[in-house]
Amino acid sequence: MSSLGHALRRPAAIIGFSLLFLQLVLIVFAPVLSPYSPVDADPLAALQPPSPIHWFGTDITGMDVLSRVIYATRINLLISVVSVAIAFLIGVPVGLLIGFYRGLPSGLAMRLFDFIQAFPIFVLGMALVAVMGQEIWNVAIVLAVLFIPIFARLIRAEVLSLRERPFVAAARCAGANDAEIMFRHLLPNALMPAMVQVSISIGMAILLTAGLSFIGAGVRMPVPEWGLMVSSGAQQMILGVWWVSLFPGLAIVISVLCFALLGDVLRDMLDPTKVSNPSRRQAVANDPVTAGETK
Known part of the structure; x- marks a missing residue:
């Protein structure tokens, strides 16, 4: 059995890909699956508990929670995937350059990264969103x-x-210049940790997006967003209105769990020392560099 086939048969892979497929279905077919508009308020139907009419109940403005949870999948994953994609496309070339070339530019780049990471990530994100504005693309x-x-x-x-x-x-x-060495020889061998980090970072971005919206520093009403929905329902929790916060909170948990599991699966798939194919295992064992690292 190939390494890919073995990885896909793991329970973590099955659960992760199933949850990912569920989210993709919600993203693509949101207009079909949503019984109501996610932004139309109906004050006469405010705070109705889950029922056959409103499966997940309604919030304080009368908006259907199920419809907003479905549409929020688009918003949260859009923000998370776009942000991680931008970070990957910029961070990978920068890391390649400052790792290959030593000197003042490399040192300045590292000091800039130290400055950014010296702040608590949530506090810095809140400050930057406040400066740039509470829009989806700004987040x-x-x-x-x-x-x-x-x-x-x-x-x-x-x-x-x-x-x-x-x-x-x-x-x-053999005559290769610096660009050829970096992009043809070093980059393909250095990408594995960054590719695994993509899945993990998407889960982190979902949590940060929801957290910023929860404290009022992310996207604004009436945009359907999980953290914003949890925040709007938290005020009624003491009154026994549990459904407004519970279902978007479960959506956050499921989405983050999905990408965490996929990150583990991707790590095992890309790790040359974790292979189930006997021929590949023998090839790894015969490779002096890999064998030395394994030991």
């Missing part, structure tokens, strides 16, 4: 700024460990 840009140092440091650490390997010296002796 995505702010999260991207917070995640760029993570990807840059991961790639830099891998490049620093790879740049002195014999295959780099062999490529240079």
Whole structure:
């Protein structure tokens, strides 16, 4: 059985991909699956408990909770995926450059990353959103700024460990220039931690997006967003109105769990020392570099 087939048969992979498929269905078919508009208020139907008419109940403005949870999947995943994609596309090349070239520019970049990461990530995100404005794309840009140092440091650490390997010296002796060595030899071998971090960072971005909206620093009403829905329902929890916060809270848990499981599966799939194919296992054992690292 191949490494891919073995990884996909794991319970974590089955659960992770099932939850991901569920979210994709909600994103694509939200207009079909939502029984009501996610932004139309009906004061006469305010705070109705779950029933056959409103499966997840209604909030204080009379908006259907189920419809808002479904549409919020689009908003939360859009912000999370876009922010992590931007951070990946910027952080990976930057990390490659500052890991390959040493000197003042590399040192300045690292000090900038130290400055960004010196602040609590939630507090810094709240401050940046307050400066830029509470819009969906502004939240995505702010999260991207917070995640760029993570990807840059991961790639830099891998490049620093790879740049002195014999295959780099062999490529240079064969006439390869710096660009060829970085992008053809170093980058493919340094990408694995960053690719695994993508899935983990999406889950972190979902939590940050929901947290910012919960305290009023993220997107604004009436945009359907999980954290904003939890915040609006938290005020009625003491009165026994539990459904307004419970269902978007469960959506956050399920979505973060999904990407956490997918991150573990992706890590095992990309790790050359965790293979189930006998021929590949033998190839890893015969590779002196990999075998040495495994030991």
